[in-house]
Amino acid sequence: MQDLQTKIMVENISAIVTPLPGRAFIGTITDCVRQAKASIDIIQFEWKWYHHDHASTIQQLSYEVLQAARRKVAVRVLLNKEHPRHPLNSVNKNTILNLQEAGALAKFGPSSPITHAKLWVIDKEITVLGSHNLSRRAVTVNDEASVKIISKEIAGEFTRYFEALWNRQ
Numbered sequence: 001m002q003d004l005q006t007k008i009m010v011e012n013i014s015a016i017v018t019p020l021p022g023r024a025f026i027g028t029i030t031d032c033v034r035q036a037k038a039s040i041d042i043i044q045f046e047w048k049w050y051h052h053d054h055a056s057t058i059q060q061l062s063y064e065v066l067q068a069a070r071r072k073v074a075v076r077v078l079l080n081k082e083h084p085r086h087p088l089n090s091v092n093k094n095t096i097l098n099l100q101e102a103g104a105l106a107k108f109g110p111s112s113p114i115t116h117a118k119l120w121v122i123d124k125e126i127t128v129l130g131s132h133n134l135s136r137r138a139v140t141v142n143d144e145a146s147v148k149i150i151s152k153e154i155a156g157e158f159t160r161y162f163e164a165l166w167n168r169q
Helices: 024-035 057-070 087-101 136-140 152-166
Strands: 016-021 039-044 074-079 105-108 119-122 126-130 145-150
Touching: 016 024, 024 057, 024 119, 024 126, 024 145, 039 057, 039 152, 057 074, 057 087, 057 136, 074 087, 074 152, 087 105, 119 152, 126 152
Parallel strands: 039 074, 074 105
Antiparallel strands: 016 145, 039 119, 119 126, 126 145
């Protein structure tokens, strides 16, 4: 297995940091995706697709990601894969198929180690990371916390991390 331990390359960087507790996450990430111009790299443990609930805030975010891919923003998505009969696999597989249909690159990470990160890097300048899965429960019931960081240096580090996971065999 490839060693994914990374050396910290930046410290004490000036950045604009916005806490995104609870429901603040979904509106902020949706706005960031809507404004994306060149690239969106995403790692998610879980991404539920709500076909029959178009008004769902999660589904609105999903539609924005599809729109970004259709307008030729380079979208890459890495989702978690569990053991073969785990219900999360069908949830994430459905999302992968929807994303691929719109032109996004989307795939499963390996089943071991699990892909547990929740990370978005947008236009290599904005990083959003935290605990939010893309599920109704994560934005309405759970106590979740994420953060938005505007910094090319931080985004560069997390792009390097994303690349390591994306290219993992």
